[in-house]
Amino acid sequence: MPQSTTDKVEELNQQAAALKQERDKLNDEAKEWAQKRDKTHEQIRMLREEAKELKAKRDEINQKVKELKNLREQARNQQKEKRIQATRVKEKIQSFIGKKPIRGAAEIQKEIDRLDWEIQTTSMPVNEEKALVDKVRVLETQRATLKQWQDLRNTLSELQTHEKASAIQAKQHHEELTKLAEQGQEYHRQMLELVGKIAGLRPEADAAHSTFVELRQKANDVHQTLVKTLQQIDALKKERQKVEAEKLGEKQQRFKEEATLKAQEKMKRGEKLSWEEFKLLTGSEEDEEED
Numbered sequence: 001m002p003q004s005t006t007d008k009v010e011e012l013n014q015q016a017a018a019l020k021q022e023r024d025k026l027n028d029e030a031k032e033w034a035q036k037r038d039k040t041h042e043q044i045r046m047l048r049e050e051a052k053e054l055k056a057k058r059d060e061i062n063q064k065v066k067e068l069k070n071l072r073e074q075a076r077n078q079q080k081e082k083r084i085q086a087t088r089v090k091e092k093i094q095s096f097i098g099k100k101p102i103r104g105a106a107e108i109q110k111e112i113d114r115l116d117w118e119i120q121t122t123s124m125p126v127n128e129e130k131a132l133v134d135k136v137r138v139l140e141t142q143r144a145t146l147k148q149w150q151d152l153r154n155t156l157s158e159l160q161t162h163e164k165a166s167a168i169q170a171k172q173h174h175e176e177l178t179k180l181a182e183q184g185q186e187y188h189r190q191m192l193e194l195v196g197k198i199a200g201l202r203p204e205a206d207a208a209h210s211t212f213v214e215l216r217q218k219a220n221d222v223h224q225t226l227v228k229t230l231q232q233i234d235a236l237k238k239e240r241q242k243v244e245a246e247k248l249g250e251k252q253q254r255f256k257e258e259a260t261l262k263a264q265e266k267m268k269r270g271e272k273l274s275w276e277e278f279k280l281l282t283g284s285e286e287d288e289e290e291d
């Protein structure tokens with residue numbers, strides 16, 4: 001093969017080695033960027049899961065806060081209702097001013113029992129008995145009035161107790177929902193913080209992916225150039241083999257012609273021919289080659 005062809009093959013081999021090294025380097029760099037991208041994606045996935053859990057906790061707390069608000073409003077409405085009822089009872093109690101007996105119920109009952117016993121056991125004129133009966137009726141009216149007043153007092157006390165209990169319950173619900181609302185706000189704050197981190201990581205992942213794609217494309221371009229270079233080397237080698245085969249054929253042909261000429265001269269001199277020389281002169285060697 002001409003020296004120029006040998007030099008060209010050597011030059012192409014060096015180019016191919018450099019291209020292969022460059023391609024492998026680009027692929028390694030692309031792999032590193034892919035790993036960085038995947039790692040960032042994993043971070044984003046984990047942050048999303050954490051944010052999802054925080055959102056679920058926040059929503060659960062918000063639901064509890066909503067329920068507690070309803071309970072607080074119910075307690076406040078009950079408190080208001082009991083206050084209104086108590087006010088009405090107070091007004092009724094005020095109407096008893098000047099009507100309520102000074103004596104207590106036990107004392108009135110004792111006087112009624114005494115008068116009843118006197119009416120039943122004592123013989124007296126009709127007008128005196130009637131006076132005692134009228135007195136008993138007045139005492140019974142006083143007793144009834146006193147009982148009505150006492151019932152109103154008891155009702156008022158019960159309403160005031162319920163009002164206080166509803167107020168306490170409303171306060172407890174308010175304190176509990178306030179505490180939960182603060183906790184829910186903290187979950188919301190943490191969730192927004194994670195969302196911010198995710199938003200910050202997305203450009204990193206996108207940039208890593210873009211760099212990966214760019215490097216892979218460069219590596220592919222270099223690989224295509226390498227393939228073409230290797231094809232050139234292969235073509236040159238095949239051309240070299242063809243030239244060498246043609247040279248060998250020409251050399252063999254010259255040898256055959258020289259051997260044939262020598263055999264003809266020997267035959268002219270009457271010298272004995274070898275089997276190879278005989279085949280050359282008779283063409284048997286060509287027949288064997290064709291076979």
